[in-house]
Amino acid sequence: MGRPRRRVANQLILAPMTERTHLELRPGILADCTGAVYLESSRALLVADAHLGYAWAQRRRGELGPLTDGGIFARIDAAMARWKPEQLVFLGDVVHLGRPASEEREAIEQALTSAANQARVTVVLGNHDRQFVSDFGHLPVETMLQWSDDNVLAVHGDREWPDTSLWLLMGHLHPSIRVQDAAGVRQRLPVFVIGSRAVVLPAFSPFAAGFDLAKPLSPEWRLLFGGEYVELAAATGTQVRKLPRLVSLRFQRTQAGGGSRSTAR
Numbered sequence: 001m002g003r004p005r006r007r008v009a010n011q012l013i014l015a016p017m018t019e020r021t022h023l024e025l026r027p028g029i030l031a032d033c034t035g036a037v038y039l040e041s042s043r044a045l046l047v048a049d050a051h052l053g054y055a056w057a058q059r060r061r062g063e064l065g066p067l068t069d070g071g072i073f074a075r076i077d078a079a080m081a082r083w084k085p086e087q088l089v090f091l092g093d094v095v096h097l098g099r100p101a102s103e104e105r106e107a108i109e110q111a112l113t114s115a116a117n118q119a120r121v122t123v124v125l126g127n128h129d130r131q132f133v134s135d136f137g138h139l140p141v142e143t144m145l146q147w148s149d150d151n152v153l154a155v156h157g158d159r160e161w162p163d164t165s166l167w168l169l170m171g172h173l174h175p176s177i178r179v180q181d182a183a184g185v186r187q188r189l190p191v192f193v194i195g196s197r198a199v200v201l202p203a204f205s206p207f208a209a210g211f212d213l214a215k216p217l218s219p220e221w222r223l224l225f226g227g228e229y230v231e232l233a234a235a236t237g238t239q240v241r242k243l244p245r246l247v248s249l250r251f252q253r254t255q256a257g258g259g260s261r262s263t264a265r
Ligand SMILES: [Zn+2]
Pocket: 092, 093, 126, 127, 128, 156, 158, 171, 172, 173
């Protein structure tokens, strides 16, 4: 009955990668190995789902994980150093939880302030950012609900997005695939999902395990890609590479209660 008709890159074996810190998605639109996108014409670096403060926020919720930034601040710095952008755009879910505790607030403020010293910082508000303006509105950071330049429209993806003839860049969905290395160790890799009208960025946060694309996908995915074959590009943090095959995505059956936006346009 519910057997998958097709598996997406399940247990894909990765060949050794050649050094590659970025990949051209379209002329002037570059996927960075950290999971960010760099737009040459507007000199903007886009980072989706950073979830800054994650470990502290989880601690406040009663989880006893280690208090670490997971290297995310260093990754933002690395991407900034590579591209030297004029603007840094957080594509939603810049923070993990509102009303941060003091150490959490300090770490987030430091990261945003340091970024704002190097570039204009914009936050596209996502579903985790409902308190962002009251928590961090005093910082030199602009907030908005969508961002665009001449080539792309960038949205977080938690609310309906406008019809557009521009290429749509979106976060929120945290795409990933399971891979197996030569030693047989399985891990999850964040991926870019690249279609003809839209690209979904991987979560920039090292803590977002990601949604496995081999599983049936929620209705947003159908709106973005319909039945088309998509390309995937894995971002390891130090390298980014397109996977050799096009894949077709598999969707949840809407009548089976999959997803909150089952009344698709
Ligand atoms: Zn989100």
